[in-house]
Amino acid sequence: MTQTMTRIALASRPEGKPGPENFRLETLPLPTPGPGEFLARVVWLSLDPYMRGRMSAAKSYAKPVEVGATMEGGAVAQVITSNTPAFAPGDYVVGNFGWASHAVSTGEGVQKIDPDAAPLSTALGVLGMPGLTAWVGLNDIAGAKSGETIVVSAATGAVGSLVGQLARAKGMRTIGIAGGADKCAYATAELGYDVCLDHHAADTRTLSQQIAEAAPTGVDVYFENTGGKPLEAVLPRMNTHGRIALCGMIAWYSGIEGAPPAPAVWGAILRQRLRVQGFIIFDHFNRAPAFRAEVAPLVKSGAIRYRETVAEGLAQAPAAFLSLLEGGNFGKQLVRIAPARA
Numbered sequence: 001m002t003q004t005m006t007r008i009a010l011a012s013r014p015e016g017k018p019g020p021e022n023f024r025l026e027t028l029p030l031p032t033p034g035p036g037e038f039l040a041r042v043v044w045l046s047l048d049p050y051m052r053g054r055m056s057a058a059k060s061y062a063k064p065v066e067v068g069a070t071m072e073g074g075a076v077a078q079v080i081t082s083n084t085p086a087f088a089p090g091d092y093v094v095g096n097f098g099w100a101s102h103a104v105s106t107g108e109g110v111q112k113i114d115p116d117a118a119p120l121s122t123a124l125g126v127l128g129m130p131g132l133t134a135w136v137g138l139n140d141i142a143g144a145k146s147g148e149t150i151v152v153s154a155a156t157g158a159v160g161s162l163v164g165q166l167a168r169a170k171g172m173r174t175i176g177i178a179g180g181a182d183k184c185a186y187a188t189a190e191l192g193y194d195v196c197l198d199h200h201a202a203d204t205r206t207l208s209q210q211i212a213e214a215a216p217t218g219v220d221v222y223f224e225n226t227g228g229k230p231l232e233a234v235l236p237r238m239n240t241h242g243r244i245a246l247c248g249m250i251a252w253y254s255g256i257e258g259a260p261p262a263p264a265v266w267g268a269i270l271r272q273r274l275r276v277q278g279f280i281i282f283d284h285f286n287r288a289p290a291f292r293a294e295v296a297p298l299v300k301s302g303a304i305r306y307r308e309t310v311a312e313g314l315a316q317a318p319a320a321f322l323s324l325l326e327g328g329n330f331g332k333q334l335v336r337i338a339p340a341r342a
C-alpha cells in the first residue's frame with residue numbers, strides 16, 4: 001500500500017475576510033527525501049496572524065503562498081528518515097514545514113530542539129518566534145524602561161502575554177487591552193498586568209478615557225499588535241517623546257475594520273513627537289540566543305506563564321486559523337498534528 005501524507009493547500013485567495021472555501025485538505029503520496037534531505041512527521045503546527053498576509057498577492061515583506069501550494073507555517077516535527085548527517089531519525093526539529101502531516105527538508109532554517117528542556121509546543125510560542133518578537137519589541141525597538149507606563153494590545157495573545165510579563169518584571173506600569181472578561185481576568189490574575197481593559201465591554205467611558213484613568217501620568221510605550229480601536233484610543237494618551245513598537249495590525253489584515261483618519265494619526269505623532277518603529281522579526285533572529293538565555297529559565301521556573309489553545313488534527317487548521325483572526329484563541333494558537341512520540 002502506498003504511504004500517504006495530508007496537507008492543507010491554499011484553494012483560492014480571499015477577498016476581505018477569509019473563509020473555509022479558501023483552503024483545501026489534500027492527500028498525497030508520502031515524499032521520499034533526496035540526497036542531503038530528511039523526512040519528518042509534523043507534531044505541532046503553529047497558526048499565526050501573518051498567514052493572512054501570505055494568502056494575499058499584495059506586496060509584502062515575504063512572498064505570498066501560491067494558489068494550490070501548501071499553506072506556509074512554522075511547525076515542530078520529528079525526523080523519520082535522514083540522508084544528512086546533521087539530522088538523525090528521532091530528532092525533534094522546528095522549522096517552516098507548512099500545514100502538513102509530513103515534510104521533506106534540507107535542514108535550511110531548521111533547528112534541533114531538546115524535548116526534555118521544555119514542552120515541544122513552546123518552540124512555537126513563548127520560546128519561539130512570538131516570544132522573540134515580544135522580547136525584541138520591548139527591549140530593542142521600544143527601549144522600555146523601569147518606571148514607565150506601557151499599553152499592550154492583544155495583551156493575552158502569544159506575543160502580548162510575554163510583553164506584559166517582561167514589562168512588569170522591568171518595573172513598568174502595565175495596561176493590557178484584550179477582548180473579553182475571561183481574557184482580562186487572566187491578564188491581571190495570571191500575567192500580572194496592573195489593569196486590563198476589555199475592548200468588547202459595554203462601558204459608558206470610551207476606551208481612550210479608560211486608558212487615561214489607568215495611566216494617570218500618560219503612556220510612554222505602546223506595544224502595537226492590532227491597529228484598529230486600540231490604536232485610536234491610545235494615541236491621544238501618549239506622552240511627549242513616547243515610543244510605539246509597531247509589531248502588527250491584525251484588525252486591518254482582512255481590510256474590513258475602519259481606521260482613524262491619517263491626519264489624526266500623523267497629528268498625534270507630530271504633536272507628541274512620537275517615535276514609531278515597525279519591525280519584522282526575521283531581521284532580529286541574531287537576538288534569539290540572548291532571548292532564550294533570559295526567558296527559557298523563567299519559563300522553566302514558572303515565573304513566566306503562557307497559555308495555549310489547541311485544535312486537534314490538521315483538518316481543523318483552517319477553522320482554528322479563522323477563529324484566531326477573530327480573537328477566538330486564548331494564548332498561542334496551535335494545531336496538534338500527531339502525538340509527540342510515534
Ligand SMILES: NC(=O)c1ccc[n+]([C@@H]2O[C@H](COP(=O)([O-])OP(=O)(O)OC[C@H]3O[C@@H](n4cnc5c(N)ncnc54)[C@H](OP(=O)(O)O)[C@@H]3O)[C@@H](O)[C@H]2O)c1
Pocket residue numbers: 048049050129130133154155156157158159160177178179180183225226227228229230246247248249250251252257279280281282324325326327328329330331332333
Ligand atoms: N512584526 C513581527 O515580526 C511579528 C511577529 C509575530 C507577530 N506579529 C504580530 O503581532 C500581533 C499578535 O500576534 P500573535 O501571534 O501574538 O497573535 P495573538 O495575539 O495570539 O492572536 C491575535 C489576537 O488579536 C486580537 N484581535 C483580533 N482582531 C482584533 C481586532 N479587530 N481588534 C483588536 N484586537 C484584535 C485578538 O485578541 P483579543 O481577543 O484580546 O482582542 C486575537 O486573539 C499580530 O498583529 C501579528 O501579526 C508580528
